[in-house]
Amino acid sequence: MSRLTLDTQVCDIVTELPQSADLFRSLRIDFCCGGKIALKDAAKERKLNPEEVLNSVKKIEEKREQQSGIDPTSFGSKTLVSYIQEKYHTGLREELPLLAPYITKVACVHGENHPHLLRVQEIFKELRSELLDHTADEDANVFPLILEFSENPTPELKEKVKPLVTELEQEHEHAGKLLFEIRDLTNNFTLPDEACGTYRLVYARLAQLEKDTFEHVHLENNNLFDRVRVAL
Known part of the structure; x- marks a missing residue:
């Protein structure tokens, strides 16, 4: 079960899931200097739907988890x-x-x-x-x-x-x-x-x-x- 929620700080999401930085960069959400802010608040500041942003983050997380459980x-x-x-x-x-x-x-x-x-x-x-x-x-x-x-x-x-x-x-x-x-x-x-x-x-x-x-x-x-x- 994902530990990432709307209340997780943006900087913590990037620490947990480094590839999420590309998503935040494309959405112009600051994950660096201004990253100590809850995802829901960061999304609202950019006039984005917080749930949609979180779902995009979880898709990145799911892709990583799917790849890690395979024995090629x-x-x-x-x-x-x-x-x-x-x-x-x-x-x-x-x-x-x-x-x-x-x-x-x-x-x-x-x-x-x-x-x-x-x-x-x-x-x-x-x-x-x-x-x-x-x-x-x-x-x-x-x-x-x-x-x-x-x-x-x-x-x-x-x-x-x-x-x-x-x-x-x-x-x-x-x-x-x-x-x-x-x-x-x-x-x-x-x-x-x-x-x-x-x-x-x-x-x-x-x-x-x-x-x-x-x-x-x-x-x-x-x-x-x-x-x-x-x-x-």
């Missing part, structure tokens, strides 16, 4: 690929562009006193580009070939698939190094005492990005690709 390792290869694409590839295409402006804002506002944020911004830009290119290539080229090979493991397909799997694993390793560097720079996402709401949001969503990406890579490297290796 039991799926067949086609279903596993579809799951990876829907949860992780689509998730990255949605999350990375949404997170970028928050990181830019925090780097601009706090970078002078916290210069590591400027490096975090650089790494995120590189990571965003690489992950989007990587997942697009998987969707358009590699996954269809893997599924074709799993159904018809011919010598010709074997020669095509083997180097692609190796290349993808190398790209996964590089993405992991970038995420580890972000964790080191942020001291395990430890916030300074004076951190504002946007600063807190960035760390929470970077931590979630790291978690999701490592789960994503694990499913590919240690499940999907292992199934390919059995046939190689």
Whole structure:
């Protein structure tokens, strides 16, 4: 049962459910400096229906809960690929562009006193580009070939698939190094005492990005690709 109600403060909702920040941003509800206000009051200030806003928040919460109760390792290869694409590839295409402006804002506002944020911004830009290119290539080229090979493991397909799997694993390793560097720079996402709401949001969503990406890579490297290796 959801703990989020009309009386929950906006800042607490974002702490509990970081992706809700995108909803509040689109509705022009301040979750940062003016976030210590009940959701119903924040909605009324923007002349919005509080119940409708709460329902939108709960939809975000329900989506997260539905995804957390699934064991994809039991799926067949086609279903596993579809799951990876829907949860992780689509998730990255949605999350990375949404997170970028928050990181830019925090780097601009706090970078002078916290210069590591400027490096975090650089790494995120590189990571965003690489992950989007990587997942697009998987969707358009590699996954269809893997599924074709799993159904018809011919010598010709074997020669095509083997180097692609190796290349993808190398790209996964590089993405992991970038995420580890972000964790080191942020001291395990430890916030300074004076951190504002946007600063807190960035760390929470970077931590979630790291978690999701490592789960994503694990499913590919240690499940999907292992199934390919059995046939190689």
